[in-house]
Amino acid sequence: MNGKKRVTAGIDIGGTNTVIGLVDKAGRITEKTSFLTKDHKTFKEYIDVLSENINALLKKSEYYLDGIGIGAPNGNIFRGTIEYAANLEWKGILPAAELISEKFRVPIKITNDANAAALGEKIFGKAVNTDNFIMITLGTGLGSGIVAGGSLIYGHSGFAGELGHIIAERNGRQCGCGRKGCLETYVSATGIMKTAKELIPENKEKTFITEKNINTLTSKDIYDFAKKGDKFALRIFDYTAKILGKALADFVAFLSPEYIYFFGGPANAEDLLIESAEKYMNKNLLNVYKNTVKIEISGLKHGEAAVLGAAALVRQNLSV
Amino acid sequence: MNGKKRVTAGIDIGGTNTVIGLVDKAGRITEKTSFLTKDHKTFKEYIDVLSENINALLKKSEYYLDGIGIGAPNGNIFRGTIEYAANLEWKGILPAAELISEKFRVPIKITNDANAAALGEKIFGKAVNTDNFIMITLGTGLGSGIVAGGSLIYGHSGFAGELGHIIAERNGRQCGCGRKGCLETYVSATGIMKTAKELIPENKEKTFITEKNINTLTSKDIYDFAKKGDKFALRIFDYTAKILGKALADFVAFLSPEYIYFFGGPANAEDLLIESAEKYMNKNLLNVYKNTVKIEISGLKHGEAAVLGAAALVRQNLSV
Numbered sequence: 285m286n287g288k289k290r291v292t293a294g295i296d297i298g299g300t301n302t303v304i305g306l307v308d309k310a311g312r313i314t315e316k317t318s319f320l321t322k323d324h325k326t327f328k329e330y331i332d333v334l335s336e337n338i339n340a341l342l343k344k345s346e347y348y349l350d351g352i353g354i355g356a357p358n359g360n361i362f363r364g365t366i367e368y369a370a371n372l373e374w375k376g377i378l379p380a381a382e383l384i385s386e387k388f389r390v391p392i393k394i395t396n397d398a399n400a401a402a403l404g405e406k407i408f409g410k411a412v413n414t415d416n417f418i419m420i421t422l423g424t425g426l427g428s429g430i431v432a433g434g435s436l437i438y439g440h441s442g443f444a445g446e447l448g449h450i451i452a453e454r455n456g457r458q459c460g461c462g463r464k465g466c467l468e469t470y471v472s473a474t475g476i477m478k479t480a481k482e483l484i485p486e487n488k489e490k491t492f493i494t495e496k497n498i499n500t501l502t503s504k505d506i507y508d509f510a511k512k513g514d515k516f517a518l519r520i521f522d523y524t525a526k527i528l529g530k531a532l533a534d535f536v537a538f539l540s541p542e543y544i545y546f547f548g549g550p551a552n553a554e555d556l557l558i559e560s561a562e563k564y565m566n567k568n569l570l571n572v573y574k575n576t577v578k579i580e581i582s583g584l585k586h587g588e589a590a591v592l593g594a595a596a597l598v599r600q601n602l603s604v
Numbered sequence: 605m606n607g608k609k610r611v612t613a614g615i616d617i618g619g620t621n622t623v624i625g626l627v628d629k630a631g632r633i634t635e636k637t638s639f640l641t642k643d644h645k646t647f648k649e650y651i652d653v654l655s656e657n658i659n660a661l662l663k664k665s666e667y668y669l670d671g672i673g674i675g676a677p678n679g680n681i682f683r684g685t686i687e688y689a690a691n692l693e694w695k696g697i698l699p700a701a702e703l704i705s706e707k708f709r710v711p712i713k714i715t716n717d718a719n720a721a722a723l724g725e726k727i728f729g730k731a732v733n734t735d736n737f738i739m740i741t742l743g744t745g746l747g748s749g750i751v752a753g754g755s756l757i758y759g760h761s762g763f764a765g766e767l768g769h770i771i772a773e774r775n776g777r778q779c780g781c782g783r784k785g786c787l788e789t790y791v792s793a794t795g796i797m798k799t800a801k802e803l804i805p806e807n808k809e810k811t812f813i814t815e816k817n818i819n820t821l822t823s824k825d826i827y828d829f830a831k832k833g834d835k836f837a838l839r840i841f842d843y844t845a846k847i848l849g850k851a852l853a854d855f856v857a858f859l860s861p862e863y864i865y866f867f868g869g870p871a872n873a874e875d876l877l878i879e880s881a882e883k884y885m886n887k888n889l890l891n892v893y894k895n896t897v898k899i900e901i902s903g904l905k906h907g908e909a910a911v912l913g914a915a916a917l918v919r920q921n922l923s924v
Binding site: 358367415432433437442443444449450453454462463533540 | 678687688734735736750752753755757758759760761762763764765766767769770771773774781782783850853854855857858859860861862888890891892893896897
């Protein structure tokens, strides 16, 4: 390696942008770039552009590439594929690892975004000293990655840990997955707005949130209103936290994690959503689990989590 | 070892009886005995009797003891203890492994009955070739053991996998654990009888099951009636299978197991409970898991599962 600095490429494939970062041993992102995921004729052409971008980063300094980790929607660790991802423009099963391996002779690993975030937390974040935790990523949906006994749980299909699609309310809200009552239809940026719309007709409090302006508001606005004392906004968060807290109590009966970490936009509502959900969780916990589980905000920075997580995916198999 | 036959002691501590079996390399129970769990003044005296029984079995032939595995209610693998077991007469935290280690200088492991059954299935039963499965034991309650990535999941507390206490119905039936709507209040021998009692007043079918005789019936009777075509009995099983199937769909979203095995009395209702639950599960499954998970009856024999499972607990750490 002749004194070259060893780095891992962490790649975050999103519906809009693809972000590439070179991550060093200590978990620092030393180089970073991004390009549009869309507007490539074929997936193969997209991989060509991805590879050019990786090479351009590597040339910026004397880097030695030791692996490529990819976080992508419906990324399958066993097959190295992206499978039927709803928000990518290429359909079917995409042989991502195979195509990239034609360009780079290094270990290549791929999984979904939330699993990558969980590994990022384990290797570069707060979860360094725990072997049993759940990572929950909140955004337009609710994603999750599970680490049990020190290992990420992939399950038989490679797709274990879809906790956004645990049924929170039987015959509840219609979910994009075709079923009803999934947790993410309540607990996510989208879910919070659905709750707001649903509760407006029965609201009797004075509020900034009305049928007139509801379609122009975001969940962040609802949070800001709540912080200013808007009682209806507070009720929306309480409603959300209660559903989340009860679901978390079930998660604990499954895995008995030491920590549950939250990441993503809505997790910034730490007081009104996360701490409140922790109270509801504790109220609903089976006795044997009392005082065994803590809820925390992720230790990963917002702009870095996806890339660090993707890099962690390869890093866990390398001697660091 | 001078030609002595190597065996592991598998011990099943139940509320009424304690069963001890010597298990050889191939998973055969070569010697077996049992004694009353109750009627010992102290836990220490109980352990004395247990040890005498183990020694008596060992003397029956030229056996070399390589380990002792124990399945017990609320057995904690990390501490080697039995903790606050509701159906044992000794209260608090019982240092089982410590007391036994004063008598035998071999590896000693302890966990709960359902975890032991899961290991038994993995080492001596149908799960030999799968690394991702859930074992569900049905009796008066619903117990479970989870194997993910080839390892039994103990979680941070040692008590992971209390799937009988996942909430199946929000604000549902009162559970012995103090909470409401736990899965085992619906899916267990007790749960089936509760369903029968609850549905009698609204039943319009001709049936053998009435308010007069309900307290003299067992879930096995309900099953026998159903097999004879009693429509109300069939409805009770359908009600139970539906709740179970929906819960299983959530379990799959958590772990993505390859198999879910059922063990215990009510599991003998293979057609009306287990196969029917599989149909309801498949109906409620997230798309990505379709055709990735199979439901089967345990491969362990009824009288042997607890002892084999307990023995498997030590066996997994020995070269076999």
